[in-house]
Amino acid sequence: MQHALRLDGVVKRFGAMTAVDHLSFAVAPGEVFGFLGGNGAGKTTSLRMVLDIIRPDAGSIEVLGKPPGRESSRHLGFLPEERGLYRSMTALETVVYFGRLKGMTAGDARAKGRELLDRFGLGANLKTGVDKLSKGMAQKVQLATAVINAPRLLILDEPFSGLDPVNQGLLEDEILNAAKGGAAVVFSTHVMQHAERLCDRLLLLAKGAKRFEGTQEAARATLPARLDVVARQSPAGLDGVESATAKGEVGEGWTAWDVRMAPGRDPADLLQHCTMAGVPLRRFEQHRPGLHDVFLHIVGSAEARA
Numbered sequence: 001m002q003h004a005l006r007l008d009g010v011v012k013r014f015g016a017m018t019a020v021d022h023l024s025f026a027v028a029p030g031e032v033f034g035f036l037g038g039n040g041a042g043k044t045t046s047l048r049m050v051l052d053i054i055r056p057d058a059g060s061i062e063v064l065g066k067p068p069g070r071e072s073s074r075h076l077g078f079l080p081e082e083r084g085l086y087r088s089m090t091a092l093e094t095v096v097y098f099g100r101l102k103g104m105t106a107g108d109a110r111a112k113g114r115e116l117l118d119r120f121g122l123g124a125n126l127k128t129g130v131d132k133l134s135k136g137m138a139q140k141v142q143l144a145t146a147v148i149n150a151p152r153l154l155i156l157d158e159p160f161s162g163l164d165p166v167n168q169g170l171l172e173d174e175i176l177n178a179a180k181g182g183a184a185v186v187f188s189t190h191v192m193q194h195a196e197r198l199c200d201r202l203l204l205l206a207k208g209a210k211r212f213e214g215t216q217e218a219a220r221a222t223l224p225a226r227l228d229v230v231a232r233q234s235p236a237g238l239d240g241v242e243s244a245t246a247k248g249e250v251g252e253g254w255t256a257w258d259v260r261m262a263p264g265r266d267p268a269d270l271l272q273h274c275t276m277a278g279v280p281l282r283r284f285e286q287h288r289p290g291l292h293d294v295f296l297h298i299v300g301s302a303e304a305r306a
């Protein structure tokens with residue numbers, strides 16, 4: 001099996017509204033895949049189809065080489081966006097229950113459940129009723145239910161929301177460990193810093209349709225380059241420069257400029273041009289855009305067009 005998850009031309013409509021629009025992507029074992037999009041982009045709807053909670057109107061889905069359903073669910077882990085646990089169970093009972101559902105023996109599920117809850121800082125709460133746990137603690141119990149079976153495909157819908165920074169770090173470690181162990185991990189988030197730290201590849205969704213899929217570097221490269229330049233004369237008008245804004249004098253006739261390249265133009269060409277033309281430069285430094293900027297650029301413009 002080449003891919004842990006594969007969607008091909010998947011469509012989901014609710015009445016006249018197309019929530020997921022011909023969506024195709026694939027995730028390989030050992031890969032951390034960020035599934036990113038704004039509110040209402042169609043992330044949860046897509047993930048619910050992967051989990052066989054709802055069915056697509058068109059297209060096909062393969063989970064661990066099979067159609068979504070019972071057969072693949074044993075090797076699947078899922079943290080839903082809407083958290084909810086059986087309130088009458090203790091933390092350990094809850095995790096063991098899910099382990100049993102995934103086909104583990106009672107002994108294995110108990111041992112693994114204890115180990116996980118201990119690792120998540122809940123060692124003293126094994127016998128606490130989940131209705132007595134704080135929201136973040138309950139969320140960690142739910143995370144334990146998602147990973148107890150050492151899933152080959154781990155799907156996390158907005159897993160970071162509701163966790164404090166320490167627990168967000170713990171979750172990041174858990175995601176990276178799962179991938180290191182060979183699992184494919186797909187997670188949705190609005191928070192680009194998590195995506196930045198974790199994703200091997202990412203997909204940007206807007207209004208149900210894919211706007212970008214690829215590595216972080218490829219995502220950054222979709223933005224026109226931006227540079228800090230210190231020069232004696234304005235770089236505006238030089239080859240490939242879209243705009244140059246003076247930021248201030250820095251002494252002895254030198255000025256700092258915020259330079260924006262035209263889309264697709266390479267700053268290296270500008271540097272070469274300046275060298276050849278004898279344009280004196282004291283500083284020439286490219287900004288590394290964050291995924292936040294990429295998100296606004298790709299998703300923002302897609303939404304503005306719609």
Ligand SMILES: Nc1ncnc2c1ncn2[C@@H]1O[C@H](COP(=O)(O)OP(=O)(O)OP(=O)(O)O)[C@@H](O)[C@H]1O
Nearest residue numbers: 014017019037038039040041042043044045046081
């Ligand atoms: N059962 C449903 N019936 C009707 N419309 C639905 C249903 N489920 C989702 N939608 C609509 O489909 C669109 C996509 O919703 P979805 O929950 O998949 O978005 P999302 O990307 O997960 O958003 P968020 O980040 O806000 O959770 C929204 O316009 C939503 O209102």
